[in-house]
Amino acid sequence: MGMIQNDWLNAIGGEFRKPYYRDLYGFVKNEYSSHVVYPPADDIFNAFHFTPLSEVKVLLLGQDPYHNEHQAHGLSFSVLPDQPDIPPSLQNIYKELHEDLGCDIPNNGYLKKWADQGVLLLNTVLTVRAHQANSHQGKGWEQFTDAIIQAVNAQDRPIVYFLWGRPAQNKIPMLTNPKHLILKAPHPSPLSAYRGFFGCKHFSQANEFLKANGIEPIDWQIENI
Secondary structure, three states, X not given: OOOOOOOXXXXXXXXXXXXXXXXXXXXXXXXXHHOOEEOOHHHOOHHHHHOOHHHOOEEEEEOOOOOOOOOOOOOOOOOOOOOOOOOHHHHXXXXXXXXXXXXXXXXXXXXXHHHHOXXXXXXXXXXXXXXXXXXXXXXXHHHHHHHHHHHHHOOOOOOEEEEEOHHHHOOHHHOOOOOOEEEEEOOOOOOOHHHXXXXXXXXXXXXXXXXXXXXXXXXXXXXXX
16 A cells, blocks of 8 residues: 555545554555455556645545445545546446536546646545445445545535435535535436436536636546557
8 A cells, every 4th residue: 555645644644544444554564465356456556646735626435435446446436547438427427427527428437637737536445345345335335435535524615525325415514614515415326316416417517616716627627648
């Protein structure tokens, strides 16, 4: 597990010294040594490497990393650039982006461009055993990522939250900052997207909020590779 080096360390570095994290580290280390686990160990903290706390404009909260081969790389909803299959939820995100902002639908699911602009692509659980969804739930990651969410909530500047689906919306009691905008919708999964994710217009709403507060909006267009 590559260490976090940037300004996140000042905000959440204390977590690494807590008993729960010691237990989590032992569990994850053992899982990587005895099973196939995603993402690759060096990618676990990519969301924080790519998006320093001081640069967060939008927090997009996911749940579990993708659990099939050559997908997960540490950013929620994103897949590696040479992965030919775009996951169904991300396909629906692209459809909503097309309807909302006219973005072209790209040929890949690599969302690092968003992370580089200040979109924190955070899963609540950061590892998963291959082909076993939710296999690392309840091992301590949730406590760690709650600390991340609390650090974002403490930022004294406008920030937008995309909370898609009930598990993400369960975090709302933690979000107490009046300067922040909370946007809720059903999850973009094919099982629920038609219940209100399509038509939610979160991407344009986020950009309007950022611009109204004098902040550079996000260029949501993912280019073809």
